[in-house]
Amino acid sequence: MPKTILITGSTDGIGLETAKMLASLGHHVLLHGRNLAKLKAAKNKLSAVSSDQDIEMYVADLSLMHNVEDFANTIAENHSKLDVLINNAGVYNASDPIT
């Protein structure tokens, strides 16, 4: 049964790959990122592997609390429930060793 799945940080890296896989399995994926152009590119990639005509995009910088609140409120307005929330957004800063 198709699930409604919000993946934060799904314009790149692990989030984007996860979004593509879940969309290809028939789930309704809600994309999120900070940049509308990257979101549109991600949506095109999902459209290539999914028949979902309504892949949603949300712009929010999660380092800004007012963006977080607006994002949560918009999701709540558009959906009575989410089946899955994948909190993926973030950066992975590997240490830079000095020898």
Ligand SMILES: NC(=O)c1ccc[n+]([C@@H]2O[C@H](COP(=O)([O-])OP(=O)(O)OC[C@H]3O[C@@H](n4cnc5c(N)ncnc54)[C@H](OP(=O)(O)O)[C@@H]3O)[C@@H](O)[C@H]2O)c1
């Ligand atoms: N890659 C690894 O080896 C590794 C290892 C351990 C843990 N992780 C964790 O796995 C997650 C994904 O890593 P990744 O390597 O796939 O990262 P990535 O390729 O850099 O992608 C990061 C995603 O998070 C979004 N993002 C970053 N900062 C954000 C912010 N302030 N507000 C909203 N969205 C934000 C980016 O959106 P835009 O760029 O479109 O704005 C992008 O979609 C991170 O939480 C990271 O800490 C990664």
